[in-house]
Amino acid sequence: MPVWLAGLGAMAGIGAALGGYALFYEPFRVRAERLVMRLLRDRAGLPSEGLRILHLSDTHFRGADRREHAKIAQVRRVTADANIDLLIHTGDFLHNDNGLENVLTLMDSLPKPRLGCFAVSGNHDHVVYGMKWALHYTWRRFKDQEAGNGARSAPELACSRRARFCYFLRFAHYALNKLDGEPRGVNDIVRLRHELERRGMQFLNNQAVRLEGTGAYLVGIEDLLKGQPDLNGGLQSVPQDAPTILLSHNPDILEMAATSRADLVLAGHTHGGQIVLPLLGPVCTQTEQISRSEASGYWRRDDTHVYIHRGLGESFPMRFGAPPHVTFLTLLPARHMPN
Ligand SMILES: [Fe+2]
Numbered sequence: 001m002p003v004w005l006a007g008l009g010a011m012a013g014i015g016a017a018l019g020g021y022a023l024f025y026e027p028f029r030v031r032a033e034r035l036v037m038r039l040l041r042d043r044a045g046l047p048s049e050g051l052r053i054l055h056l057s058d059t060h061f062r063g064a065d066r067r068e069h070a071k072i073a074q075v076r077r078v079t080a081d082a083n084i085d086l087l088i089h090t091g092d093f094l095h096n097d098n099g100l101e102n103v104l105t106l107m108d109s110l111p112k113p114r115l116g117c118f119a120v121s122g123n124h125d126h127v128v129y130g131m132k133w134a135l136h137y138t139w140r141r142f143k144d145q146e147a148g149n150g151a152r153s154a155p156e157l158a159c160s161r162r163a164r165f166c167y168f169l170r171f172a173h174y175a176l177n178k179l180d181g182e183p184r185g186v187n188d189i190v191r192l193r194h195e196l197e198r199r200g201m202q203f204l205n206n207q208a209v210r211l212e213g214t215g216a217y218l219v220g221i222e223d224l225l226k227g228q229p230d231l232n233g234g235l236q237s238v239p240q241d242a243p244t245i246l247l248s249h250n251p252d253i254l255e256m257a258a259t260s261r262a263d264l265v266l267a268g269h270t271h272g273g274q275i276v277l278p279l280l281g282p283v284c285t286q287t288e289q290i291s292r293s294e295a296s297g298y299w300r301r302d303d304t305h306v307y308i309h310r311g312l313g314e315s316f317p318m319r320f321g322a323p324p325h326v327t328f329l330t331l332l333p334a335r336h337m338p339n
Pocket of ligand 1: 058060092122124269270271311315
């Protein structure tokens with residue numbers, strides 16, 4: 001056999017193996033991540049043992065029972081017998097309405113928290129996106145944006161190879177951050193909320209709640225893309241010096257100055273890129289404001305802890321280098337802080 005043919009066969013084999021891994025293995029490797037953090041400011045009101053939070057996000061259920069039941073079983077395995085104060089979901093429960101039954105099954109199988117279940121909705125809870133022509137749709141949006149910025153279109157740049165190259169480079173950068181499907185319909189978010197509220201989950205729509213028996217506040221903001229977000233309105237009833245946890249589906253909220261009032265921001269939306277390639281990093285983060293290196297996991301911005309969840313589900317059914325997870329966070333009072 002010629003060497004080139006053997007090489008081609010080996011490459012095809014490796015490609016098939018990686019594709020199989022991304023389709024059928026990694027999406028089901030649900031892991032539990034654990035983080036302990038202390039308030040970075042002296043704020044009274046947290047119990048001395050802290051708040052134990054179970055954070056979920058981006059389940060994206062669509063009624064694909066075999067895959068979703070397998071995932072629910074994995075979540076049940078990693079959360080069994082957990083002792084938690086708060087259960088938080090930062091949106092994109094659904095990919096479409098067919099996933100509602102499995103969302104409810106998942107929520108029913110989670111441990112019951114001491115202080116309550118809270119959520120914000122994500123863009124997919126509002127809208128059904130068609131992913132088949134996502135690249136084409138993204139290309140149209142990019143061209144509109146470029147035209148709005150006064151840039152010449154690709155055909156007009158045909159005479160300049162360098163200008164055309166730069167134009168497509170800008171498109172590649174744009175698509176890596178904002179590749180999303182074309183809106184094709186709406187999900188029944190009223191029914192989703194109603195069913196989850198019947199199970200004791202409270203949606204925070206630009207609202208704050210004081211956590212029972214503590215001086216800490218939980219604030220939830222509506223989705224930046226499909227809701228009517230009002231960060232200042234959400235924070236209005238929160239005392240300036242109270243320990244504050246802010247929930248937002250989309251982490252781009254961090255570009256709003258008032259987020260600095262929060263001690264901890266919990267978000268999702270990015271799926272951690274879903275496909276993370278060596279050298280390139282996350283393939284597509286869906287964020288416009290935060291950097292690609294901040295698209296998942298824990299980081300800090302001044303006195304605010306930030307945690308961006310990679311999600312449990314997928315917008316397209318593949319994961320590579322960004323396994324699904326649930327996260328157990330413990331938020332403790334600042335050091336030397338009397339309660
Ligand atoms: Fe999502």
